[in-house]
Amino acid sequence: MSWSMWLGLLAICALGAMSPGPSLAMVVRHTLGGGRSRGIVCAWAHAFGIGVYALITLLGLAALMEHYPLVFKTIAIAGALYLAWMGWKALTAQGGMQQKLSGGAPASLWVAARDGIAMSVLNPKIMLFFTALFSQFVLAAQHSGGKSLIVLTPLIVDGLWYTIIAIMLSQPKVLDKLRDKASLIDKLTGGVLLLLAVRVVVSL
Numbered sequence: 001m002s003w004s005m006w007l008g009l010l011a012i013c014a015l016g017a018m019s020p021g022p023s024l025a026m027v028v029r030h031t032l033g034g035g036r037s038r039g040i041v042c043a044w045a046h047a048f049g050i051g052v053y054a055l056i057t058l059l060g061l062a063a064l065m066e067h068y069p070l071v072f073k074t075i076a077i078a079g080a081l082y083l084a085w086m087g088w089k090a091l092t093a094q095g096g097m098q099q100k101l102s103g104g105a106p107a108s109l110w111v112a113a114r115d116g117i118a119m120s121v122l123n124p125k126i127m128l129f130f131t132a133l134f135s136q137f138v139l140a141a142q143h144s145g146g147k148s149l150i151v152l153t154p155l156i157v158d159g160l161w162y163t164i165i166a167i168m169l170s171q172p173k174v175l176d177k178l179r180d181k182a183s184l185i186d187k188l189t190g191g192v193l194l195l196l197a198v199r200v201v202v203s204l
Contacts, residue, residue: 006149013154016129017161022083024165025189026119029090030112031166039166041109042116047159049120054151057130080197082122086115087193090186120158 023046031039120126168174 009153010157013157017158022123022193023119025192026115027162027165028169029189030115031169034112036166036170038109038112039170040163042112043162043166044159045113045116046120046162047155049117050126050158051151051155052121053126053130054154058147058150078122080201082118083193084197087190087197090190090193
């Protein structure tokens, strides 16, 4: 893979990671609910899921979807149901994350990791992102080094971006302001997740 081709890959990965959506909402929610450590764990679990998609794209995701469209639909429906479930939990959270914190029950690291990886692996938009945009880079990666870059670049970019988000949001002054709006953030997060779930189902 040439230097210019890798820069193109890096730019696409950065734009994909920085675009606001349910992944950002989930990292924000775990940072708010459990502090910096939960946000960072959620960020890198999400990045691991991104790396999984990069790997299976490299191994022929586009061909699989072409020959077995039912597989894609099944994953999409499962993802939509999971997004809807998380959205409903956020919408019905009593008192928002602030109440959970004051009650001494922030989300565990395991829950933060589970939500992070599920948000990437079960999000059909990410599957379509890789299928549509990564074919050109897969064709250009003839050697093991280039193939490793295809997997590691989106994983590292995604993890670093959401780690920066978690660190910025966990600053005491910022975190205090966010916690004052915890209930509103829960409702917004829930709304975004439910709308995404509906959109996935409608687009099938």
